[in-house]
Amino acid sequence: MPVLRRGLLAVLFTLLCSPLLGAHAQGLELLSLFMKQVRSGQAAFTQVVTSPSRAGQPPRQKTSSGALAFHRPGQFRFVYKKPFAQTLVADGQNFWLHDVELNQITVRKQNQVLGGTPMALLTSAADLKALEADFQLRSEPVRDGLEWVRATPKAQDVQIQSLLAGLRQTDKGVELVVIDVQDSLGQRSVLTLSGLEINPTLSADTFVFRVPAGVEVLRP
Secondary structure (H helix, E strand, O other): OOHHHHHHHOOOOOOOOOOOOOOOOOHHHHHHHHHHHOOEEEEEEEEEEEEOOOOOOOOEEEEEEEEEEEEOOOEEEEEEEEOOOEEEEEEOOEEEEEEOOOOEEEEEEHHHHHOOOHHHHHHHOOOHHHHOOOEEEEEEEEEOOEEEEEEEEOOOOOOEEEEEEEEEEOOOOEEEEEEEEEEOOOOEEEEEEEEEEEOOOOOHHHHOOOOOOOOEEEOO
């Protein structure tokens, strides 16, 4: 799978719904409440992927946008609308990647593709303790009005080098606003969420992928 697409998988989603905390609650406290209380969500997103500079050339950036939905444990849908149409769906058993431009669908077992990635863990782990089985977690200093948590994989053979989650308190609860992923090849992917809906009732069809007629299906 291309590096850019692997980067997309590493990107996680969404949001809020927790009791108010003290004014100086740190990132790990906010993340703990997110893990305990957020079960579903949907939002618009913007993603900026920056590739490292090569042969003296400046870093290259690609900006994408779309919408996402998730239901814990283990289900999500990312729909990329610009600049290219692409859909990523995890239905709890399989992971589907539909590249509209290539007219191709790649389907793999979800646990083989997403196991050990921040996306998989943040959408399936029950609480902070479950995350700590695979990641070293620590609060980072406040920046840009957000509390930050850094997650570093304990395994040495994963593609993700580190993940930063930016959270903030609101009068309604805790928002997960930014997910900043650095991979082992030096590529950075920053996902920013907007228009968040917390714990909405989502149709079961949201996480069902239906193969369009005439599209090639690959099962590597």
